[in-house]
Amino acid sequence: xxxxxxxxxxxxxxxxxxxxxxxxxxxxxxxxxxxxxxxxxxxxxxxxxxxxxxxxxxxxxxxxxxxxxxxxxxxxxxxxxxxxxxxxxxxxxxxxxxxxxxxxxxxxxxxxxxxxxxxxxxxxxxxxxxxxxxxxxxxxxxxxxxxxxxxxxxxxxxxxxxxxxxxxxxxxxxxxxxxxxxxxxxxxxxxx
Amino acid sequence: xxxxxxxxxxxxxxxxxxxxxxxxxxxxxxxxxxxxxxxxxxxxxxxxxxxxxxxxxxxxxxxxxxxxxxxxxxxxxxxxxxxxxxxxxxxxxxxxxxxxxxxxxxxxxxxxxxxxxxxxxxxxxxxxxxxxxxxxxxxxxxxxxxxxxxxxxxxxxxxxxxxxxxxxxxxxxxxxxxxxxxxxxxxxxxxx
Numbered sequence: 001x002x003x004x005x006x007x008x009x010x011x012x013x014x015x016x017x018x019x020x021x022x023x024x025x026x027x028x029x030x031x032x033x034x035x036x037x038x039x040x041x042x043x044x045x046x047x048x049x050x051x052x053x054x055x056x057x058x059x060x061x062x063x064x065x066x067x068x069x070x071x072x073x074x075x076x077x078x079x080x081x082x083x084x085x086x087x088x089x090x091x092x093x094x095x096x097x098x099x100x101x102x103x104x105x106x107x108x109x110x111x112x113x114x115x116x117x118x119x120x121x122x123x124x125x126x127x128x129x130x131x132x133x134x135x136x137x138x139x140x141x142x143x144x145x146x147x148x149x150x151x152x153x154x155x156x157x158x159x160x161x162x163x164x165x166x167x168x169x170x171x172x173x174x175x176x177x178x179x180x181x182x183x184x185x186x187x188x189x190x191x192x
Numbered sequence: 193x194x195x196x197x198x199x200x201x202x203x204x205x206x207x208x209x210x211x212x213x214x215x216x217x218x219x220x221x222x223x224x225x226x227x228x229x230x231x232x233x234x235x236x237x238x239x240x241x242x243x244x245x246x247x248x249x250x251x252x253x254x255x256x257x258x259x260x261x262x263x264x265x266x267x268x269x270x271x272x273x274x275x276x277x278x279x280x281x282x283x284x285x286x287x288x289x290x291x292x293x294x295x296x297x298x299x300x301x302x303x304x305x306x307x308x309x310x311x312x313x314x315x316x317x318x319x320x321x322x323x324x325x326x327x328x329x330x331x332x333x334x335x336x337x338x339x340x341x342x343x344x345x346x347x348x349x350x351x352x353x354x355x356x357x358x359x360x361x362x363x364x365x366x367x368x369x370x371x372x373x374x375x376x377x378x379x380x381x382x383x384x
Contacts, residue, residue, distance in 0.1 A: 033307030110303070111306035115224060148384055153378055156374040163355045163358070163359030164351055166358075167355030172309070182348040187379075188384045192344075192380045
């Protein structure tokens with residue numbers, strides 16, 4: 001395969017970023033169902049064929065856009081206090097939902113994924129799995145340090161925490177730092 | 193308004209049930225996105241216009257079908273043991289997901305609701321709210337009987353429990369009685 005010259009590489013990278021930015025902002029403005037590839041191309045200042053060269057469908061562009069807009073907060077920190085770290089990550093996610101198009105983009109790919117198995121699997125592999133994987137690894141260290149019980153079920157804990165945020169997002173219910181505090185308190189302390 | 197004669201009422205009721213049954217079974221077979229009003233009418237043995245007389249859209253029929261297929265398990269029992277009752281209700285819901293078209297119908301209305309506010313609100317009012325309302329009332333009695341702590345946050349508990357089931361359903365992850373046991377254990381006991 002011929003190597004892409006550096007200038008063309010930079011141009012491609014730039015067009016790619018413009019397309020993903022345009023996708024997130026358009027979905028935030030008009031909702032997933034009302035965004036077309038044409039509108040994304042127009043907003044990004046590229047031709048429709050540029051988008052179709054890189055992505056097979058609207059769902060695929062939106063998934064890349066959603067994944068990228070979540071990137072800076074995906075990492076669960078390790079300050080030595082598991083509760084604080086979990087709270088910080090979840091608050092980072094709800095901030096992204098409030099301040100960027102991530103929430104709308106995520107709702108869009110989940111909706112489209114209900115009738116597109118490949119897209120739904122991609123959402124899982126690209127967004128859910130890396131988060132849950134990092135969470136379970138971090139939780140194992142917390143268990144070693146006795147921050148959580150030795151028999152704590154960390155897979156279920158991950159689904160409880162991320163599932164709560166997704167549930168409120170998909171039902172268009174508010175989700176803010178106050179909800180995260182209540183969630184983490186409940187998940188760690190229980191109700192009994 | 194003229195009263196509907198008893199025979200016509202019975203006929204209407206019968207057609208209505210046939211339409212809702214056809215909707216749930218078709219969605220289970222081909223998925224929400226691939227079901228048309230035409231196909232529902234054909235399967236139910238009624239005319240398309242009969243469906244449009246009673247429902248404004250596919251989303252509305254599917255919501256009625258989903259609500260009806262969940263009906264028998266919506267009620268949270270009160271045997272005096274809150275944990276057992278919560279487990280029983282959640283296991284009833286996951287059984288419905290496994291054995292009937294409820295899961296597919298629910299996934300369909302949630303997907304459609306992401307770009308249809310009225311439908312999303314209707315899902316909340318018809319399915320989520322009655323469940324959460326009954327849950328909170330039942331939890332208050334459990335609190336009075338010291339089954340859960342006086343300061344337990346029962347609204348957050350409800351979102352954690354139902355959110356977990358919805359999260360696994362929408363990501364096409366298995367959800368069976370074993371998951372419910374792990375969930376209830378975690379929610380009641382915490383991980384600390």
